[in-house]
Amino acid sequence: MTNTFSTTDTDIVLTGDRATGPLHLGHFVGSLKQRVQLQANHDQTILVADMQGLTDNAFTSEKVSSNILNVVADYLAVGIDPSLTTICLQSHIPALAELTMYYSNVVSIARLERNPTVKSEITNKNFQRSIPAGFLTYPISQAADITAFNATLVPVGDDQLPMLEQTNEIVKKINTIAQAPILRSCHALLSDYPRLPSTDGKNKMSKSMGNTINLHASEKDIRLAVQSMYTDPNHLKVEDPGSIEGNVVFTYLTAFHSDQDYVDQLKQQYQKGGLGDGQTKKILEECLQEIIKPIRDKRQLYLDDKAELIRLLKEGNQKANATANTTVQRVRASFGLNILEY
Structure with a gap:
């Protein structure tokens, strides 16, 4: 059976955030308001990217684990509706790690190092040559996230455009190996305010720089x-x-x-x-x-009922796993590794 996609399909949306801190006004005006609007007419998945949060926080993992439910609460508080949008947790979708591994075999280290977003962040974080492998390869992980859910529309800031370019390169290579269009390419949805400045006007508002006005600010x-x-x-x-x-x-x-x-x-x-x-x-x-x-x-109010937040995540992950598992089966088969599925 061949898996193809109609060009008349409604755009499928994939977006998300690293769980490294609560969300702030930059997220609100740059992406969250878009997501609230998109969910009414689009199949939308929002990924709480806890594994990606570990790429530069592996030895301070509590910074990630302690913020997972904070991020989910922020989503709900701004109007993300879990009956319209699938909210899921990256680490609990095994297909994403498997896809990342497959895609890693078609991307060179040189290509990863040329990615301007990665180069910029390596400089900002002063990694020099002590770059965690997970950090260097996170464009591959992002490609896995996007393609796992058949996403065609990805709301991003312009600094993330190189990531989508690399995703589409991977899509093309996997489709060539499969000799069929088993993965879909994606395009960006840019915000009118992709880079809200910090209060001092010197930098972009950023969780990592601690120069934010959070959505729960007093x-x-x-x-x-x-x-x-x-x-x-x-x-x-x-x-x-x-x-x-x-x-x-x-x-x-x-x-x-x-x-x-x-x-x-x-x-x-x-x-x-x-x-x-x-x-x-x-x-x-x-x-x-x-x-x-x-x-x-x-x-x-949402944080006062953490059990409900966990229930919503489990429900979202059940739906997300069903979609991602279908994608990984197609990619696995393209490499001829589906012997146990016969």
């Missing part, structure tokens, strides 16, 4: 974060004209405020002079407090 945390935000250093007096370029307060207002006409008016007033940083920060704080409070409250 009122005080939000207030302090907004007060510390980088603005225009030359805007010394209220009446001075100010610049909105690189001004983190206006970046956040553009990303999060519900009334963009009002934000445009603020920008014009700030650029002409007559609007102080204190006032713009007050407006932003009110906006973020309004967004985060209901998420924070719902998140805590």
